[in-house]
Amino acid sequence: MNQSIERLLVLYTGGTIGMQQSAAGLMPASGFEARLRAQQALEAGPLPxxxxxxxxxxxxxxxxxxxxWLQMASAVRDAVAQDDCDAVLLLHGTDTLAYSAAALSFLLLDLEIPVLLTGAMLPAGSPGSDAWPNLFGAMRALQAGQVHGVQLFFNGVLLHGARVSKLRSDAFDAFAEAPRKRLAAAASERPPALLPQRPAQVVVLPLYPGVGAAQVRALVASGAQALLLECYGSGTGPADDVPFIEALRHAHRQGVVLAAISQxxxxxVDFDVYATGSGLRDAGLVSGGGMTREAALGKLFALLAAGLDHAEVEHWFCRDLCGEMAD
Structure with missing residues (x-):
């Protein structure tokens, strides 16, 4: 049953959609509400x-x-608790839009209202811009009750907030759900509400020929609470590099969460396919399955920011919380 939207908050964070020209180039600009209302007067059909x-x-x-991410999540929660909003449309720049969509998918896991993110490849008012079609298309999707949880609307398509990636930088169809293998849907434990208590430091380390113990030790020394390894193929890496594996083991003993996704x-990730994969698992890595970088990063951040301990983070990271791992 579709739920009507009566109190929509449009939360403007900046980004290309509302940028205007400055001496230094395009920059986010205030005053977008007046531009939006003026454009809405030209739109056909009802809008919320x-x-x-x-x-x-x-x-x-x-x-x-x-x-x-914490600031946006807090603003969304305030809109519900203080202003009784029943939906939020978040306007955001495209460069990190998929990262924010993923992070909010976990930071707002317990929230029942729809949260929809959109942006534009060209500023509103530019010839041929996608700004107004994206923005008003997002409003209509919300009004029609098509949005559930945290999603992204772009180029006429609704996308899962924790599965989407930006794949192109030069076209309106810039975003898509990556074609990654996912776990079969199954009954899962009820996850906790991930209410942030403090910021968390999650670091991504892509594997490449030449990566070694020095890189791991440097990231751990920087204060990383979690290290997300982007492994080769099905979750492999230089398992015969003894100092590298020992650096991972040492980090794990220090309480750093070690997680793996495929680059x-x-x-x-399936650690059981190759010996070089099981070697990483034995060093303390937990599998992110087919999660994207954006989803795995946002998930680790939300779990750690909620104050969960090392074992709890590992437990929940490997389980599907909002459809990021299961179809």
């Missing part, structure tokens, strides 16, 4: 009523940081 909020400072999403666009 909405209120508007700018999240300060407005950002080019290339400047997005994990602390901004292949269609990859899936």
């Amino acid at each position: 009523s909405w209120t508007f909020r700018e999240l300060q400072p407005l950002l080019d999403s290339a400047n997005m940081q994990p602390t901004h 292949c666009p269609g990859g899936h």
